[in-house]
Amino acid sequence: MxxxxxxxxxxxxxxxxxxxxxxxxxxxxxxxxxxxxxxxxxxxxxxxxxxxxxxxxxxxxxxxxxxxxxxxxxxxxxxxxxxxxxxxxxxxxxxxxxxxxxxxxxxxxxxxxxxxxxxxxxxxxxxxxxxxxxxxxxxxxxxxxxxxxxxxxxxxxxxxxxxxxxxxxxxxxxxxxxxxxxxxxxxxxxxxxxxxxxxxxxxxxxxxxxxxxxxxxxxxxxxxxxxxxxxxxxxxxxxxxxxxxAFRDAALPALLAGRTDPKASVIYTALFLVAFNRLHHLYDTPAQVFRAPYDRTIEGLLDGTHTGQEVVAGTPDSLDALLTVRGRAMLAHPAGRLAAALRVTDGVCTDWVPRxxxxxxxxxxxxxxxxxxxxxxxxxxxxxxxxxxxxxxxxxxxxxxxxxxxxxxxxxxxxxxxxxxx
The missing domain is CATH 3.40.50.1820 (Alpha/Beta hydrolase fold, catalytic domain)
Structure with a gap:
C-alpha cells in the first residue's frame, strides 16, 4: 500500500x-x-x-x-x-x-x-x-x-x-x-x-x-x-x-537555525522535548515550552498511537508557531538536566575508544x-x-x-x- x-x-x-x-x-x-x-x-x-x-x-x-x-x-x-x-x-x-x-x-x-x-x-x-x-x-x-x-x-x-x-x-x-x-x-x-x-x-x-x-x-x-x-x-x-x-553542537543548532527541512524540524523538536521531559523533567507544563493550541495536544499526539500522517497534520509548519520563547531558549542554551542528558546522548562518539x-x-x-x-x-x-x-x-x-x-x-x-x- x-x-x-x-x-x-x-x-x-x-x-x-x-x-x-x-x-x-x-x-x-x-x-x-x-x-x-x-x-x-x-x-x-x-x-x-x-x-x-x-x-x-x-x-x-x-x-x-x-x-x-x-x-x-x-x-x-x-x-x-x-x-x-x-x-x-x-x-x-x-x-x-x-x-x-x-x-x-x-x-x-x-x-x-x-x-x-x-x-x-x-x-x-x-x-x-x-x-x-x-x-x-x-x-x-x-x-x-x-x-x-x-x-x-x-x-x-x-x-x-x-x-x-x-x-x-x-x-x-x-x-x-x-x-x-x-x-x-x-x-x-x-x-x-x-x-x-x-x-x-x-x-x-x-x-x-x-x-x-x-x-x-x-x-x-x-x-x-x-x-x-x-x-x-x-x-x-x-x-x-x-x-x-552531536545533538547539542550540531543537530539542535541546525534545527533552530532553519538549516533542516522545516516540517521535520518541528516534529523532531516536539518529539525531543516530549520524550526528554518524560525522562528528565525539563518542564512542569507543556504550555511552558509549546504555544497554544499545541500545548494541549502535542504530548498525546506523540504517544505512539498516531500515524506519521496524523502527526504531520497536527503540528505547525514552523518552530516559531510551535515554541514559546522559553522553549526556544531551552534548546538554544541547554542547561541543568537537559545539558546532562545531552552529554549522555552525545557521548556515543566521545566517551569510548572503539577497538x-x-x-x-x-x-x-x-x-x-x-x-x-x-x-x-x-x-x-x-x-x-x-x-x-x-x-x-x-x-x-x-x-x-x-x-x-x-x-x-x-x-x-x-x-x-x-x-x-x-
Whole structure:
C-alpha cells in the first residue's frame, strides 16, 4: 500500500512516503500457521529471555529480491542476495530507562543458507512515530529491507523495535541511548535463544549498524559489547549511518537555525522535548515550552498511537508557531538536566575508544541529519586515535529525501563491507 507523509527516521519527513498501518506481517509460504512459543507465566526470567516467538514469513531468494526491487519509492540493491530466509517476531524481557523489568519486541531474520553457525548483524532503525511502523509489525519494504538484505546475504539479521515500539508497552524513550542499548543487547540475547531452537548458533562476533536515531543506538550497543556487557557476544565491526551524534553542537543548532527541512524540524523538536521531559523533567507544563493550541495536544499526539500522517497534520509548519520563547531558549542554551542528558546522548562518539573496525556513512547535503553530526563524530574518534573512515554516499534519493536515501545506499554498502569482516 502506498504511504503518504510518514516520518521514518530521526531526521525525516517525506511527503512521498506514507501514513503507516498497524497491519501485522503474516506468514507467507510456510506450511503451517504462525505459532507463538510463550514463556510460562510466573517463571523467574532474566534480561533477554524470550516471552514469545512467532514465525512470520518464509521467502525464497527470488522473492526477497523481488520485494527489494518492488519498492515504489526506489529499488533496493539486490547484489548481495544469495539465500532465502525466515523471519520471526520476538517478544523478550528487558528493562526500562529506570532499570525496571519490561518487555520489548523485534524481528529476527535467518538465512536458508544451510550454515549452522551464523554471524549476527544488529540493525537499529531510525525514528518512527507510530508503534506499528517497525520491522516486527510492518510489511512495508522500508521497514523490511535491512532484514531482507542482511539475511539473504547469509547473516542473522537482528532488528530491535526499541522500548514502546512494536509490541512494547508505553511510550518510546526516543534518543535515550542507554535504554536503546539495553533493548538492542537483550534482543541479541533473545535472538540467540530462538536461533538455537532452530538448530542454529549465533557466533560471538556481532556486526553492528543503524540509521539516523539508530546510528546513535548502534554506537551505544557497540560500546556495550566492547565493554563486555554480555558473556557471549563481542563487537566485530560497527557502521553507523547518518546519525545525530552531536545533538547539542550540531543537530539542535541546525534545527533552530532553519538549516533542516522545516516540517521535520518541528516534529523532531516536539518529539525531543516530549520524550526528554518524560525522562528528565525539563518542564512542569507543556504550555511552558509549546504555544497554544499545541500545548494541549502535542504530548498525546506523540504517544505512539498516531500515524506519521496524523502527526504531520497536527503540528505547525514552523518552530516559531510551535515554541514559546522559553522553549526556544531551552534548546538554544541547554542547561541543568537537559545539558546532562545531552552529554549522555552525545557521548556515543566521545566517551569510548572503539577497538573494532568503524566506518561512518553519510549523504552529501543531508536535509535532516546535517553533515556536521558526522564530522563531529569523526573528529572525536580521531582525537582518540581511532581510524574511522568516512564513507560518502553521494546524493542518494528515496522518495525525495537524501536522508532516507542514505539508508538505502548504505544498506548496500555496509553489507558488502560486513562480508569482508566475517
Amino acid at each position: 502506498k504511504r503518504v507523509s510518514r516520518i521514518l527516521v530521526v531526521s525525516a519527513v517525506s511527503a512521498a512516503l506514507t501514513a503507516g498501518s498497524a497491519t501485522a506481517v503474516v506468514a507467507q509460504g510456510s506450511d503451517a500457521p504462525a505459532a507463538a512459543v510463550v514463556a510460562p507465566v510466573g517463571t523467574q526470567v532474566s534480561r533477554g529471555t524470550v516471552v514469545s516467538v512467532e514465525h512470520l514469513r518464509t521467502l525464497t531468494a527470488r522473492q526477497a529480491a523481488a520485494e527489494l526491487t518492488g519498492d515504489e519509492a526506489g529499488a533496493w540493491d539486490t547484489g548481495a542476495v544469495r539465500y532465502g530466509l525466515d523471519t520471526f517476531r520476538i517478544v523478550y524481557r528487558t528493562v526500562d530507562p529506570y532499570g525496571r523489568p519490561t518487555t520489548a519486541s523485534g524481528l529476527l531474520a535467518l538465512p536458508r543458507s544451510g550454515e549452522r553457525r551464523l554471524r549476527a548483524v544488529s540493525f537499529t532503525h531510525g525514528t518512527e512515530l507510530f508503534k506499528g511502523d517497525v520491522a516486527s509489525v510492518s510489511a512495508e519494504v522500508w521497514d523490511q529491507a535491512p532484514a531482507l538484505t542482511y539475511a539473504s546475504a547469509g547473516f542473522a539479521a537482528v532488528l530491535p523495535d526499541y522500548l514502546g515500539m512494536g509490541l512494547g508497552p508505553g511510550p518510546q524513550a526516543w534518543m535515550d541511548v542507554p535504554s536503546e542499548t539495553t533493548a538492542a543487547l537483550d534482543m541479541l540475547r533473545a535472538s540467540r535463544t530462538v536461533a538455537a531452537r532452530k538448530g542454529r548458533e549465533l557466533r560471538h562476533g556481532v556486526l553492528v549498524t543503524g540509521f539516523s536515531q539508530g546510528a546513535s543506538a548502534a554506537l551505544g550497543l557497540a560500546r556495550s559489547l566492547q565493554e563486555g556487557a554480555d558473556g557471549w557476544f563481542r563487537l566485530r565491526g560497527v557502521a553507523p549511518v547518518s546519525g545525530a551524534y 573494532a573496525p568503524v566506518r561512518l556513512y553519510y549523504a552529501d547535503g543531508d536535509e535532516q541529519a546535517v553533515n556536521a553530526n558526522t564530522a563531529y563524530c569523526h573528529a572525536a574518534l580521531r582525537a582518540h586515535g581511532v581510524d574511522a573512515p568516512l564513507v560518502d554516499l553521494g546524493t542518494p534519493d528515496y522518495g525525495g529525501s537524501r536522508h532516507l536515501g542514505s539508508q538505502q545506499a548504505a544498506t548496500a554498502a555496509v553489507v558488502r563491507w560486513f562480508r569482508t569482516l566475517r
